[in-house]
Amino acid sequence: MAMSVQSTEGKRALGSTSDENSVVLKSSSTPVRVNGQSSLQKEIKKETRLGISTKKDEDFGKWYSEVCRCGDMLDYYDIKGCYILKPPAVKVWGILRAFFDAEIEKMGVEEYYFPLFVSPSCLEKEKDHIKGFSPEVAWVTRAGESELSIPIAVRPTSETVIYPYFSKWIRGHRDLPLKINQWVNVVRWEFSDPIPFIRSREFLWQEGHTAFATKTEADKEVFDILQIYSDIYEKLLAVPVIKGIKSENEKFAGGLYTATVEAFIPSSGRGIQAATSHSLGQNFAEIFGISFENKERKLEKKETKRSLVWQNSWGISTRSIGVMVMTHGDDKGLVFPPLVAPVQVVVIPVPFNGFDVNIIYEACEAVKSTLLAAGIRAKSDNRDTYACGWKYADWEQKGVPLRIEIGPRDLAKNQVRIVRRDNGAKADLPRGDLIEQVKDMLGKIQQSLFDAAKRGKDACTQKVENWDDFMEALSQKKLILAPWCDEVEVEKLVKERTKTETGAGAKTLCTPLEQPDLNEDTLCFASGKPAKKWSYWGRSY
Incomplete structure (x- = not known):
């Protein structure tokens, strides 16, 4: 859009100035x-x-960067993948934070702050967890002119920072449930190209960490939190999302299962993980020794009176701001x-x-x-x-x-x-x-x-039941709902095959909580085996 500013008497469209020259x-x-x-x-x-010099439907990536910068949301920093958040972005984040804080306060969650740094011994205790994050972990190796005898990690997430202290604070059933939340920055040294708000090396988020005496209590909280995240997107940011469960390949490393809200960006034809609520089961509790004296076992006079806690973790980040910009922005900004x-x-x-x-x-x-x-x-x-x-x-x-x-x-x-x-x-x-x-x-x-x-999302959603229709929908940048046998190897093969045939792999985005009817004779679109569920597939950020 180009515009010359003139003095035009009597025309509201451009207005006028007192100095006509x-x-x-x-x-x-x-x-x-x-x-x-x-x-x-x-x-x-x-x-x-x-x-904005670029149209949204012609070069989405360039358009998005221009909108963020020209809209005064951020400025670029001299370290690639890091950004300066300007007042409008900080204000939006503050509004989301106030809404979320009010909701989790009703649930008895209290605010904490844990240090930024993680010792290698804590980070490496949970091998599956660190394996999932290892390519993204940034390490501090020197202070001033001196090399550190032991490198210190910068938190990519805080499970291994917090849980050693859960083991100290939880002794008996009266200490449960323990529910904490912190608003912090985290660092993930992404190897892929950074995208403002969507994928950056440092970003802001909240991370909740909770411990319960029973799996039933923990499971309930997973979905209570998921509903709050859904409300943030749909009620505040006006972005429709899908509530679902991540596949085994895509779940949180070291967790039992991951519940998610997924958004879809029609202009780019890509899904985006908008927020997640993880059931961690008892895996971290076993590794970090988080147990409690179980009054039920005591009453039953069982030999082992201690039980492991059931844990959750959940988070939403400043990625939410980018999803909002991508969804609603237009050629004017x-x-x-x-x-x-x-x-x-x-x-x-x-x-x-x-x-x-x-x-x-x-x-x-x-x-x-x-x-x-x-x-x-x-x-x-x-x-x-x-x-x-x-x-x-x-x-x-x-x-x-x-x-x-x-x-x-x-x-x-x-x-x-x-x-x-x-x-x-x-x-x-x-x-x-x-x-x-x-x-x-x-x-x-x-x-x-x-x-x-x-x-827009509904118009880009297509239901398919065979591989040919799947590939056609993928070429049209669709959000694809397809029957699946729920096998890990089949998902891997879909990702590899789509990458080979199109240059960009597709994967499961989530299995929606609201499942369409699945006939007994329905077959998996990719393997031809009996289908167990309907899942959303597509390319993603």
Whole structure:
């Protein structure tokens, strides 16, 4: 999108400035005022280019990077795969954190903080676990000029940091359940190409770790947490997800089973693991000696009165922000669902030559204050170095759900013009009932974004029952639901064969909790053996 900023008297679309012989340049991030001359107009028009240069459906990867950067979500750091999160991204993460904290507090989870570093002895205790993470573990090998006698790992996750202390803190049944959560950064030195928010070497997340006396209690929590994650995506981020179970190949290393919420990005044709809740069984409890005096065994006078605990771990990360951007963003930039938007409403003055601009600015400030008092995150844009049209494009690029415009005609009619970011619809609203109208419109935008995203996901979902249809659907970047025999070797063969034939392997994304009917004579799409379940397949991030 290219746009020249002009002085156009009486046109709301671009607005006007009080100085008719000036235009505004945006070079990098610094606005500069230049005296306008007709011979310079073409050069100036190029300099004032604003917007995303790549279309979402033409080069998704480049588009996504541009949207994150131009939307002011992040900046690139001088270490590949690391990013600076800017205020809008931090604000979204804070909103998600507040929602999640309130939910897990109801469940009796308490907040802790454990150190960043892991000793090799702890990290290597659980061989299956460390094997799953070993390519991603970063090690500190020296301090200053001195080599460390024993290298120290930077946490890729904290099971091996926390569980030695669970064994100290849990003695009897009265110490259970033990439920903790921490909000931290973790480091995973990915070898594949990093993607902002989606796959980075350092990222933010919460990780919950819990211990129970019985498997029944632990299993219940796995799915209670999964529902909260589903609510975060569907109710806050307006992103439809699938609740399911990971395959044996894809489950958490060292765990019993992994429950997941999976999202799908139609524009790239890839699934994405959105959040996970792991049942760890008693594996870590056995390795780290986490046991308790079992009152039931004591009452039954059994010789061994101690029992191993049943454990869970669960987490959601800043990857959720990237999923939101990928799902809702368009060719103009970010599109924020109102419930997580850092700024829900921006108020922009529309000056008119010959009219006192200060009166318009005062009206904008008054509207902003009214919105803020009603709990609506609002901001006014009184920058006098930019024309209205430039501001409109700038805030559209930043994804603000609603824009309010106020000009002389609006003041005369005691109204405002309101413009939706998601569909561009405009309406003139009386200022008297503005709060109710704005809240109603924000709610409609939230629902509209979810409905549009769900339609997009559903349109890209295809049910198949044989290999040829599977490969055809895969070539069309579909989310594929197929009958499967649930054999590990068959999944491996599917991944290898699709990689050989197409250059990019497909795998199971999850087995949905809501299973379609499976006839007894249904065969696995890949092996021809009797099918045991329906599972989602596709390429993934």
